[in-house]
Amino acid sequence: MTTNILLVGVGGQGTILMSKVLSAGLAQLGYDFKMSEIHGMSQRGGTVTTQIRYGDKVYAPNIGQQEADVIVSFEKVEALRALPFLKKGGIMLTDTHEIYSMPVLTGKAEYPSNALEALAETVENLTVVRAREKAMELGNVRVQNICLLGALVNVLKLDAVDWKTLLASFVPEKALAVNQQAFEAGCAMVK
Secondary structure, eight states: EEEEEEEEEESSSOHHHHHHHHHHHHEEEEEEEEEEEETTTGTTOOOOEEEEESSOOOOOOOOOOOOOOEEESSSHHHHHHHHEEEEEEHHHHHHHHOOOEEEEEEESOOOOTTTTHHHHHHHHHHEEHHHHHHHTTTTOGGGGHHHHHHHHHHHHHOTTOHHHHHHTTTTTTHHHHHHHHHHHHHHTOOO
């Protein structure tokens, strides 16, 4: 059996780092996995998408529409955009954070104020994770991604990895403690 995970966010939110840490953990668990990154205009605040597939044997990284078992969204409009990829009965974890695109900032478009309501009407297994808020409470907004990683690890029951030690391979020592706290906080948010 293969599990399909789609991570969606905006450039600068740490989507790629989260996918690398997750992939390293999956490798430690002995899974075969494939990962694919799509950066778009990420350096200009555009969408960043990572597809991760893992299981006994995985042949390709691509996730088609209605194939994602889990979608993790760093921003609620990105969650709406990713919705066609979620399989029936799939799980969606989304942050409540809002990032305004250039058309919204220039007044040419309107940010959908009902994004969470629209998701709640459509997604059976929706969990709202206030990861950015928790990251700000911890004093470092950049750990939003690791907070979401903790939530995902808990949902997928991938706790046989020492994730806090694994984080040391990916984040600078000066940021390790806050990343470990963010991971724990994310796990606690979805119990």
